Amino acid sequence: xxxxGENKNISNAILVLNTIIMLTNYKFLSPQSMGNxxxxxxxxxxxxxxxxxxxxxxxxxxxxxxxxxxCKDKKVLAVIHRNRSACYLKxxxxxxxxxxxxxxxxxxxxxxxxLYRRCQALEKLGKxxxxxxxVQRCATLEPKNKTFLETLRRLGAEIQKxxxxxxxxxxxxxxxxxxxxLDEEMxxxxxxxAANNLIVLSREDAGAERIFQNNGVPLLVNMIETGKPEMxxxxxxxxxxxxxxxxxxxxxxxxxxxxxxxxxxxxxxxxFQCVNDSLTGGDAREYGKEEALVLDTSKDLKTILLSLLEMxxxxxxxxxxxxxxxxxxxxxxxxxxxxxxxxxxxxxIDHGLKKILKVxxxxxxxxxxxxxxxxxxxxxxxxLNKLYDDLKCDPExxxxxxxxxxxxxxxxxxxxxxxxxxxxxxxxxxxxxxxxVGNALVGRQGIMEMMVALCGSEREVDQMVAVEALIHxxxxxxxxxxxxxxxVSLLKDIYKKTKNERIKIRSLVGLCKLGSAxxxxxxxxxxxxxxxxxLAKQCRKWLCNPQIDTKTRKWAIEGLAYLTNDADxxxxxxxxxxxxxxxxxxxxxxxILYSVACTxxxxxxxxxxxxxxxxxxxxxxxxxxxxxxxxxKDKKDFIEKRVKRLLKAGVTSALAVMVKADNAILTDQTxxxxxxxxxxxxxxxxxxxxxxxxxxxxALIPLALEGxxxxxxxxxxxxxxIAAISNPEIAxxxxxxxxxxxxxxxxxxxDRDGLQNFEALKGLTNLAGYSEKLRVKIVKxxxxxxxxxxxxxxxxxxxxxxxxxxxxxxxxKQVQERYMEDGNDKLKLLVLLSGEDDDxxxxxxxxxxxxxxxxxxxxxxxxxxxxxxxxxxxxxxxxHTNPKIQHRGLVIVYNMLNSEDxxxxxxxxESELLEILSVIGKAxxxxxxxxxxxxxxxxxxxxLELGLIKPFTSPS
Numbered sequence: 017x018x019x020x021g022e023n024k025n026i027s028n029a030i031l032v033l034n035t036i037i038m039l040t041n042y043k044f045l046s047p048q049s050m051g052n053x054x055x056x057x058x059x060x061x062x063x064x065x066x067x068x069x070x071x072x073x074x075x076x077x078x079x080x081x082x083x084x085x086x087c088k089d090k091k092v093l094a095v096i097h098r099n100r101s102a103c104y105l106k107x108x109x110x111x112x113x114x115x116x117x118x119x120x121x122x123x124x125x126x127x128x129x130x131l132y133r134r135c136q137a138l139e140k141l142g143k144x145x146x147x148x149x150x151v152q153r154c155a156t157l158e159p160k161n162k163t164f165l166e167t168l169r170r171l172g173a174e175i176q177k178x179x180x181x182x183x184x185x186x187x188x189x190x191x192x193x194x195x196x197x198l199d200e201e202m203x204x205x206x207x208x209x210a211a212n213n214l215i216v217l218s219r220e221d222a223g224a225e226r227i228f229q230n231n232g233v234p235l236l237v238n239m240i241e242t243g244k245p246e247m248x249x250x251x252x253x254x255x256x257x258x259x260x261x262x263x264x265x266x267x268x269x270x271x272x273x274x275x276x277x278x279x280x281x282x283x284x285x286x287x288f289q290c291v292n293d294s295l296t297g298g299d300a301r302e303y304g305k306e307e308a309l310v311l312d313t314s315k316d317l318k319t320i321l322l323s324l325l326e327m328x329x330x331x332x333x334x335x336x337x338x339x340x341x342x343x344x345x346x347x348x349x350x351x352x353x354x355x356x357x358x359x360x361x362x363x364x365i366d367h368g369l370k371k372i373l374k375v376x377x378x379x380x381x382x383x384x385x386x387x388x389x390x391x392x393x394x395x396x397x398x399x400l401n402k403l404y405d406d407l408k409c410d411p412e413x414x415x416x417x418x419x420x421x422x423x424x425x426x427x428x429x430x431x432x433x434x435x436x437x438x439x440x441x442x443x444x445x446x447x448x449x450x451x452x453v454g455n456a457l458v459g460r461q462g463i464m465e466m467m468v469a470l471c472g473s474e475r476e477v478d479q480m481v482a483v484e485a486l487i488h489x490x491x492x493x494x495x496x497x498x499x500x501x502x503x504v505s506l507l508k509d510i511y512k513k514t515k516n517e518r519i520k521i522r523s524l525v526g527l528c529k530l531g532s533a534x535x536x537x538x539x540x541x542x543x544x545x546x547x548x549x550x551l552a553k554q555c556r557k558w559l560c561n562p563q564i565d566t567k568t569r570k571w572a573i574e575g576l577a578y579l580t581n582d583a584d585x586x587x588x589x590x591x592x593x594x595x596x597x598x599x600x601x602x603x604x605x606x607x608i609l610y611s612v613a614c615t616x617x618x619x620x621x622x623x624x625x626x627x628x629x630x631x632x633x634x635x636x637x638x639x640x641x642x643x644x645x646x647x648x649k650d651k652k653d654f655i656e657k658r659v660k661r662l663l664k665a666g667v668t669s670a671l672a673v674m675v676k677a678d679n680a681i682l683t684d685q686t687x688x689x690x691x692x693x694x695x696x697x698x699x700x701x702x703x704x705x706x707x708x709x710x711x712x713x714x715a716l717i718p719l720a721l722e723g724x725x726x727x728x729x730x731x732x733x734x735x736x737x738i739a740a741i742s743n744p745e746i747a748x749x750x751x752x753x754x755x756x757x758x759x760x761x762x763x764x765x766x767d768r769d770g771l772q773n774f775e776a777l778k779g780l781t782n783l784a785g786y787s788e789k790l791r792v793k794i795v796k797x798x799x800x801x802x803x804x805x806x807x808x809x810x811x812x813x814x815x816x817x818x819x820x821x822x823x824x825x826x827x828x829k830q831v832q833e834r835y836m837e838d839g840n841d842k843l844k845l846l847v848l849l850s851g852e853d854d855d856x857x858x859x860x861x862x863x864x865x866x867x868x869x870x871x872x873x874x875x876x877x878x879x880x881x882x883x884x885x886x887x888x889x890x891x892x893x894x895x896h897t898n899p900k901i902q903h904r905g906l907v908i909v910y911n912m913l914n915s916e917d918x919x920x921x922x923x924x925x926e927s928e929l930l931e932i933l934s935v936i937g938k939a940x941x942x943x944x945x946x947x948x949x950x951x952x953x954x955x956x957x958x959x960l961e962l963g964l965i966k967p968f969t970s971p972s
Contacts, residue, residue: 057084057087057092060079060080060083061096064077064078064080074107076103077100077104077107080099084096094122094127094130097116097117097119097120098129101130101133110137110138110141111137111141113137114134114141128154128158132151132164134147134150135151138150139171143209143212144174144175144216145216148175151164151168152168154167190217193210197239197247198235198238198239211247214250217254218254236255245280275334276334276387281334281336281337281339285340285344289347324341325345325364325367325368325371326371328372328374328396329375334387335388335392339395342375342392342399345364346398349361350403350406358407361403361407365419369403369416369423373423373445374442375388375393376393376444376446377445379477381477393445394448396445397446397449398683400445400450401683403416416453421460424442427442437477437481437482440463440466440485441485443457447485447488448488454489467485468482469482471510472506483526484522486526487525487526487529487574507523507526508523511527517564518568522571524555524572525575525578527551528574529578548582549582549588552575552576552579553588555572555573555575556572558571559573559595559598559599566602566605573602573612573615574611576589576615577610577611583650586618589615589619590657590661590665591661597666600670603673606677606682610685613686613690613693616662616693617689620693659697659703660703662697663703666710667693668697668712671694672715675690675718675719676715684722684723685724685727687719688724691716691719691723691727691730691734694707694712694715694719694731698737701737701741704737708747713738716735716738717735717752720735720756729763729768732759732762732763733772735760736759736779737779739782740781740782741782744782745786753783754789756779757793757797757799760783761799764777764802764806765802773809774814774817777817777821778821781823784825788827792828794825803822804818807849808845816857816860819846820860822860823860826868832868836874836875843875843879843882844882844883846868847861847879847882848883850862851893855898858893859901862901862905862908866904869908873917874915876912890905890909890929891929894932902936906952909929909955910958913962921964925964930965933955933959937949937952
């Protein structure tokens with residue numbers, strides 16, 4: 017209402033209210049009801065933004081805090097935390113500013129605003145090294161941002177200045193840091209700052225030396241002996257910094273790694289890795305630290321190895337400590353290169369194999385067992401597998417089998433059921449690791465019968481161990497047949513009668529595995545029609561139920577990995593988007609990577625399958641041999657639909673997360689499976705944009721560089737498909753694009769199939785057109801001989817792709833130098849290819865000639881010497897009906913006229929080319945053919961400048 021009493025704004029207000037009511041389905045939304053949809057938090061956030069812009073910081077914090085309490089959307093919550101962090105920075109409350117920024121970063125690690133705000137807060141708190149890491153990440157994300165670059169430079173200078181001050185202005189500062197850390201009455205903030213400063217110092221060459229000289233090691237031991245987690249962490253991280261790149265003798269720290277604290281166990285594991293790398297020379301980087309004189313490192317390495325093996329079977333060691341000890345053995349005992357000796361593996365087998373087997377046999381439900389995490393036994397199986405794979409010859413493998421055999425026999429005792437199920441569980445561990453060893457043990461007389469008999473035991477723990485063993489044992493068809501005959505009814509009874517969910521899911525997975533024993537052969541169904549679909553439905557039900565414990569849900573994925581051999585199950589599964597997303601979410605737990613990879617491979621049908629000739633099928637039927645039958649839903653159109661459904665559900669993002677798993681869990685076989693899935697997903701060019709957008713391009717690079725030979729080929733092929741049609745800057749951001757070159761070059765070898773050659777060439781063509789640095793990288797990877805070889809290929813598409821690739825490479829100086837060399841036919845090949853009948857091939861070859869003759873004028877003269885047909889080919893190019901080819905031909909002619917070889921220019925003008933140029937140059941302007949017309953006119957002008965022709969003048 018205006019001051020003079022007019023109500024002219026009321027009608028507008030009513031109109032607005034009516035619109036709001038209409039948009040909310042005629043219901044007024046209260047703040048409480050709107051909170052569920054994140055509308056109310058957004059309103060509070062917007063209100064906070066207004067207060068912040070107006071300089072009302074306290075009011076803004078109040079609005080943001082209220083919004084945080086009611087918001088349930090993680091992304092919106094991250095934005096609010098980020099905004100409140102800015103307020104706390106303004107209020108100089110740096111602890112809260114860093115905390116809020118960290119919460120935003122937890123949701124999105126690439127949140128550049130949150131990273132920079134945390135950097136500012138950490139700098140004010142004196143945590144310069146942590147602030148430096150944050151701004152370094154910002155500069156990586158936005159390399160041209162001047163603010164980030166300036167902050168990076170400034171913090172780097174401050175850290176160096178600080179280090180110099182603390183190192184070179186006396187030793188009392190280091191002693192002062194230890195005094196602060198060991199003083200229990202000192203303020204927490206000061207102790208944290210001293211710990212961070214000590215860690216930073218330890219990473220500097222001179223700083224590490226100062227700590228050593230100032231009695232640092234005994235003082236660090238004193239910090240460890242306090243038993244406080246934060247003190248132990250600071251000490252261990254300082255020691256890691258001191259020992260990185262330094263061959264120092266360090267006493268065993270196994271007792272620290274044994275502590276039941278995951279962070280301390282990880283930090284100590286990192287320390288051991290640093291020491292191991294320094295002693296073995298595994299860390300080849302240059303640090304500049306003075307090396308301690310260690311004449312013989314083998315004694316230290318042996319001491320560390322024996323200490324780790326002692327930890328594996330010790331009851332005093334926590335589950336986290338045991339995991340890290342096994343991880344260290346897995347990473348450092350097997351050879352890095354096959355030409356090295358395997359004495360470490362043989363020593364570990366002789367002194368520790370039985371200890372690792374003991375871990376495999378542990379059953380948490382029984383008393384007096386070793387402390388373990390839920391992943392310990394799987395890590396032990398991985399360790400066994402790595403050790404067995406590292407053996408060179410049959411005698412070594414036989415020794416491994418004999419030790420396992422003796423251990424299992426020693427544990428089987430008919431009068432002691434606990435020892436017997438320990439033996440069965442050990443076999444399960446071997447079946448998950450070196451399968452051949454476990455399979456041989458299962459084949460021993462009475463073992464399979466014992467497993468089946470235990471399924472009927474009254475004790476639930478016996479049932480659980482037996483069912484798990486049957487699941488792992490039924491991988492071989494012969495074993496599966498025995499269990500189908502003798503154990504299916506028992507498994508069904510357990511599944512129906514038991515109330516224990518853990519046993520129920522295991523019995524279901526056992527049935528799933530037995531039901532898929534025929535693989536994808538439609539004629540070898542083990543169960544009645546529809547049974548496998550029912551089992552899969554139950555697995556999906558468990559998988560989607562967040563109320564059930566994670567381990568049980570992981571078993572459901574295991575069941576689906578077997579059942580998805582059946583095409584009906586695959587179709588149902590990919591249509592169930594909640595189940596797919598639940599599986600992708602669970603795949604963040606790295607222990608089920610193999611099962612998830614198996615499921616995806618089955619759904620996308622990306623396993624190798626030999627094509628069977630129809631004649632052989634007829635012959636097999638005639639001789640009454642079994643002929644595998646393909647399921648009707650395993651045909652191409654059904655497979656394509658399943659792949660589309662997987663992409664829609666977000667499979668690429670899930671695969672990208674899986675690829676980042678630790679190498680101890682992400683085995684070479686799993687990498688190969690993930691590479692196969694990526695290749696199947698990238699089959700349709702229309703889907704490659706989705707793969708790139710969800711991080712698939714970046715995830716493929718490590719798969720193409722590490723793993724099995726076949727896995728690397730599959731990943732490289734998928735990379736080639738993406739590189740062929742994608743913008744390299746988007747698909748492989750930053751320096752990653754240079755890592756793509758080597759996998760693509762590896763596909764050019766003649767032992768690869770034609771499709772791989774073709775798509776690798778297309779990918780390299782795209783990369784070569786992107787930047788000079790990439791062209792140089794392609795040359796350095798020795799791709800030129802392979803590309804030139806494919807230019808002789810009989811297959812028209814491969815020859816064209818190779819010529820197009822060379823066309824993009826000829827602007828590189830190293831390539832031009834190869835063409836300048838005498839005694840080769842490289843230039844001749846380009847000239848002859850320019851005269852072929854294929855338009856696309858002519859465009860590529862003539863384009864390469866046009867660019868290379870423009871850059872190297874000497875090649876214009878050389879071109880006339882490589883073949884007698886050169887003039888005829890030039891004339892054909894200039895007369896071509898395709899304006900692109902004609903334009904390239906005319907540019908070559910101009911380059912030859914401009915080559916400073918007067919004899920060559922004269923020869924061209926004296927030929928029929930002058931008439932051709934005149935006809936084209938005199939033509940009327942035509943947008944469709946303007947480029948060749950302009951090029952012809954330029955050639956005539958050049959001939960005029962050279963005095964080879966004169967302007968035509970009519971008589972007066």
